[in-house]
Each structure stands twice: as C-alpha cells, then as structure tokens.
Amino acid sequence: MEPRYPLLSLSRHRMEIDGEGVTTLIGGAGCPLSCAYCINKTELCQAPTLVTAAELYEKTRIDDLYFRATNGGLTFGGGESLLHIEFYEALRPLCSDWRLTAETCLNVPPEAVTRAAAVFDAFIIDVKTLDPAIYRAYTGREFGPVLENLKTLRARLPSDRLHVRVPLIPDYNDPADQDKTEATVRALGLTRIERFSYVIRDQK
Numbered sequence: 001m002e003p004r005y006p007l008l009s010l011s012r013h014r015m016e017i018d019g020e021g022v023t024t025l026i027g028g029a030g031c032p033l034s035c036a037y038c039i040n041k042t043e044l045c046q047a048p049t050l051v052t053a054a055e056l057y058e059k060t061r062i063d064d065l066y067f068r069a070t071n072g073g074l075t076f077g078g079g080e081s082l083l084h085i086e087f088y089e090a091l092r093p094l095c096s097d098w099r100l101t102a103e104t105c106l107n108v109p110p111e112a113v114t115r116a117a118a119v120f121d122a123f124i125i126d127v128k129t130l131d132p133a134i135y136r137a138y139t140g141r142e143f144g145p146v147l148e149n150l151k152t153l154r155a156r157l158p159s160d161r162l163h164v165r166v167p168l169i170p171d172y173n174d175p176a177d178q179d180k181t182e183a184t185v186r187a188l189g190l191t192r193i194e195r196f197s198y199v200i201r202d203q204k
C-alpha cells in the first residue's frame with residue numbers, strides 16, 4: 001500500500017530557522033515519547049490529513065525555485081519525523097534537488113535511522129539528555145538506542161550535516177548535565193552543538 005504521511009501543518013518561507021536556505025516546515029503526528037513540556041501534545045491528538053508523497057510534493061513545489069536557489073527544501077518536524085521512513089523513501093525521487101532535513105529525538109528503531117541516513121541530507125537532533133535516569137523522568141521512556149543511533153548517523157553523514165540540540169530542561173537537568181551530554185556528543189566528532197533552555201509554556 002502506498003505510504004501516507006499524517007500531515008498536521010505546513011509552514012512556508014522559513015529562512016535558516018529549520019535548516020539551510022528557504023525551508024518549508026512540515027509538522028507530522030505521532031511520537032514515541034511523552035515529554036513533560038511537549039508543546040505538540042494537543043496537535044498530536046488531532047486527526048491529521050493523510051497525504052501521499054505525490055500529494056505533499058504538489059503542496060510544496062510552489063517554492064521549488066526558492067529551494068534550489070538557496071539549497072533549501074523541506075524540514076520534517078514533530079511529533080517524531082523518523083516514524084515515516086517509507087513515506088520519505090517514496091518522496092525522495094520526486095524532489096531530488098531539494099534538501100530534506102529531519103528533526104528527530106532518535107529514540108526510534110536503529111533500522112529507521114539507517115534508512116533515514118540514505119534519504120535525508122541533514123538532521124536536527126534533540127537528544128534531551130544522555131543521562132538515562134533524567135531522560136526517563138522527562139520523556140517517560142527508556143533512553144533506548146539514542147546514542148547508538150547518533151553514532152550511526154555520524155558514521156554515515158558529514159559532521160556538518162548533524163545539528164545536535166542540548167537543552168537545559170527546567171526542573172529536570174542542570175548545566176552540569178548539559179556539560180556531560182555535550183562532552184559525549186563532541187567525543188563523537190560532532191561540533192554543531194546548540195545549547196539552549198526550554199521555554200516552558202502554560203501546559204493547562
């Protein structure tokens with residue numbers, strides 16, 4: 001059966017926010033984690049439109065010239081983008097000139113990451129923390145294959161294609177934990193590391 005993507009949102013003309021060049025940010029449904037400060041929970045509960053690769057291409061190709069002129073393209077955000085590998089494999093041949101970027105937490109089966117590395121040009125990775133206990137407390141899920149998956153991407157893509165986000169998570173970790181996570185990521189040869197603090201919105 002033809003793979004379909006659970007489309008929640010589509011945001012055009014984003015400059016250098018979600019990857020290189022002019023980008024259209026695609027929001028999709030579904031995530032294996034349950035982060036305490038997730039801002040997508042409401043959206044993830046909504047019934048999304050299911051689109052085929054050809055349908056998404058039609059919805060986004062209006063910006064083809066911008067994408068090609070700026071080395072931009074599509075960035076797939078969350079939920080968790082890597083839940084939809086078969087869809088991207090169908091999409092890739094339709095837009096071989098566009099940069100495809102995945103935003104991911106990497107807490108997905110290793111096979112999905114191996115396949116994603118062959119489809120996407122770049123990744124924006126929110127590792128949360130590499131401390132298993134803090135990770136479990138914040139996300140509600142075991143740390144699982146996150147580090148293994150990060151190593152897999154590092155082995156397959158140039159380091160400048162991997163942007164790793166290392167957050168300060170109020171009430172869950174601290175700058176010392178950020179230091180440890182950053183050191184582990186740097187030890188893999190990754191240098192595009194962004195430290196920042198989660199902004200907590202009213203969850204009610």
Ligand code: SF4
Pocket residue numbers: 031032033034035037038039040041078079080105
């Ligand atoms: S990984 Fe992102 S989408 Fe998933 S629960 Fe955490 S914040 Fe929400």
